[in-house]
Amino acid sequence: MNKNLPLICPSCESLLKVKQLHCERCETEVTGLYSLPIMSQLAMDDQKFILDFVKASGSLKVMAQNMKLSYPTVRNRLDDIINGINKLERNGQ
Amino acid sequence: MDNSYLMNPFIRIAGYKSLLIGFAGLLLISFISYITGTHFNGLLFVGFAKDSKFVYYLLEHIIGWISIFIFLYLSGIILSKTQFRLIDVLGTSLLARLPLIIAPLIRLLPYFQSFVFQSWEMYFIYGVYLLSVIWTIVLLFNAFKISCNLKNERLIISFAVSMILSEITTQLILNSITFKF
Known part of the structure; x- marks a missing residue:
């Protein structure tokens, strides 16, 4: 089962941070307070889109063919993701 | 509703494909007209x-199409923040007709x-025409929205202004060339 990484606090709706990391092999645990990378803060669908976009060598045309969508639909989706990333970067500063 | 082929085919069809299908449609509409x-x-x-x-019926549709295309494209250039393609506006605005x-x-x-003036047949045709125009306007709106990636009030106002200017331009051009046919 693929578990989705929770990003938003269910109590106050703030962005969650990483407090603890764990090594499954040697049981080492690291405790601290780490911000999630911007990629991880995006919705799963957006992360998948970015991965597919990289695999398609950054070609929106190929993306459109693979997704069976029109070119401007795919480009608009990319624009929305770019806007989302810019917003996250602004909020992170 | 928004994603359906009937109201928003441009999610899947745009660019040269929409231009080719739209142009075949334009020729057919002109011929039946x-x-x-x-x-x-x-x-x-x-x-x-x-x-x-025949050429006048063809011109009626070509002028109507090119006119709305020019105003939508200019609106996109002025208001859109994305790098949209001319072929998408050209093709989708034709397919929308x-x-x-x-x-x-x-x-x-x-x-x-043939029917008598003010007969029910005439009103029926006008009613059907009105519905087809509403459908066309919805399609044009979605074509513009997807091709130029505009949202909210920018989209609504620029679309309304483009439609009005296009309608005035089309009327002026058609009135000026009517006597030649």
Whole structure:
């Protein structure tokens, strides 16, 4: 089962941070307070889109063919993701 | 509703594909309009008279299409923050005109080929035409929205202004060339 990484606090709706990391092999645990990378803060669908976009060598045309969508639909989706990333970067500063 | 082929085919069709399908549709609409004597003076006025050559019926549709394309494209250039393609605006704005075929198609039926002024047949054709124009406007709106990636008030205001300017331009051009046909 693929578990989705929770990003938003269910109590106050703030962005969650990483407090603890764990090594499954040697049981080492690291405790601290780490911000999630911007990629991880995006919705799963957006992360998948970015991965597919990289695999398609950054070609929106190929993306459109693979997704069976029109070119401007795919480009608009990319624009929305770019806007989302810019917003996250602004909020992170 | 928004994602359906009937109301927003541009999610899947745009660019050269929409231009080719739209152009085939334009030729067909012009031909059926010619056979049935159905004139399109812009989107708002439809008239019935077998009084012109085929080329005039064709020009009515080409002028109506190019006119709305120019205003939508200019609106996109001024207001859109994305790098949209000319071919998408050109193709989708042509494909959006396909519902206009409905009224001329109905006029192919023997019952509607000729009718008395202010008869129910005439009002029926006008009613069908009105619905097809509303459908066309919805398609044009979605074509513009997807091609230029505009949202909210920018989208609504620029679309309304483009439609009005295009309608005025189409009327002016068609009125100025009518006597030549």
